[in-house]
Amino acid sequence: MSWSLQPRWEGASPRPLVRPGWRHPDRRHLDRRPLAWLVVGPAVAWTQGVAKGARKSAERGGSSGTMRFVKESVIDASAAEVFAFHERPDALERLQPPWQATRILQPPTSLAVGTRVVLEIQVFGPFWQTLVAEHVAFEPGRMFADRMVKGPFASWLHTHLVTPKGPSRCVLTDDIEYELPLGVLGRVFGGAFARRTLERMFEFRHEVTRAACEGSSTRE
Numbered sequence: 001m002s003w004s005l006q007p008r009w010e011g012a013s014p015r016p017l018v019r020p021g022w023r024h025p026d027r028r029h030l031d032r033r034p035l036a037w038l039v040v041g042p043a044v045a046w047t048q049g050v051a052k053g054a055r056k057s058a059e060r061g062g063s064s065g066t067m068r069f070v071k072e073s074v075i076d077a078s079a080a081e082v083f084a085f086h087e088r089p090d091a092l093e094r095l096q097p098p099w100q101a102t103r104i105l106q107p108p109t110s111l112a113v114g115t116r117v118v119l120e121i122q123v124f125g126p127f128w129q130t131l132v133a134e135h136v137a138f139e140p141g142r143m144f145a146d147r148m149v150k151g152p153f154a155s156w157l158h159t160h161l162v163t164p165k166g167p168s169r170c171v172l173t174d175d176i177e178y179e180l181p182l183g184v185l186g187r188v189f190g191g192a193f194a195r196r197t198l199e200r201m202f203e204f205r206h207e208v209t210r211a212a213c214e215g216s217s218t219r220e
Contacts, residue, residue, distance in 0.1 A: 065184075066155065069176045069195060071202040077213035079164035082172055083141050085212050086160060087111055094212070097204045103128070111135060111144040121152070133158075154179040172209060174202050 075082055085091060089107065096102045101122035108117045112135060119131040131151035137159070138144045148156035161173040180194060 066177050066179050067194075069174075069178070069198045069202075071174045071199070071206060073172050073206040073210065074165070074169065075172055075206075075210050075213055076169055077210075078168055079162045079170040080141060081213045082170055082209065083162045085209060086144070092117065094208055095205045097201055100201070105130075108135070111138050113138050116149075117146070123152075152181070154181045172206060174205070 087110070092107055093104060096104075103120040104117075105120060106116065106118035108115050115135040117133045119133075120128045121131055123129050129152055132149040133146040133151070133156075134149050136145050136147045136157075141162075143159060143161045145157065145159040147158075155178060157177045159173075159175040161175065163171045163173065165171055176198065178194075
């Protein structure tokens with residue numbers, strides 16, 4: 001004789017072994033999964049957030065992790081005047097924002113290719129970081145570019161461009177391609193802070209340049 005279990009009607013699913021809401025009187029048999037997810041759940045959510053932030057950073061700066069910042073300002077002075085301001089021996093010192101403690105150890109002797117600049121920037125309290133930049137491109141009266149050799153960024157290429165818009169007007173552009181340290185973690189947790197810092201710094205620099213060049217044009 002053979003025995004087989006058949007459902008009461010065709011297509012019926014078997015009854016659950018345990019009724020919903022039932023708990024074994026011995027607490028050692030309680031389901032531990034809800035308690036585990038109190039710990040694992042936030043970790044999974046954090047990981048997904050990091051991945052999402054990394055994707056957004058990559059979309060803004062490219063798959064290599066390079067990010068970009070561009071600041072443009074219209075200045076009512078000739079392109080020649082604005083470019084000449086950057087060639088002044090004291091230009092770098094004047095462009096340093098007052099809220100950032102900086103020591104200029106080796107100012108640029110010119111904007112020509114190969115010229116190096118050495119600064120020290122206060123990071124926190126008594127701690128200072130050395131920054132070394134080298135000029136890598138130069139077109140007199142139009143543009144120059146410098147690359148960071150040593151400093152707080154994993155990479156940094158800064159192009160200064162002056163575009164004439166008439167005999168007494170031009171557009172000053174600072175175009176920076178940079179990469180933060182620590183790869184994805186640096187972009188996710190430091191990307192917004194780095195951008196705010198650059199926006200504040202170059203807003204100050206452009207205002208200084210505007211005041212110096214437009215004031216010079218007015219006096220003439």
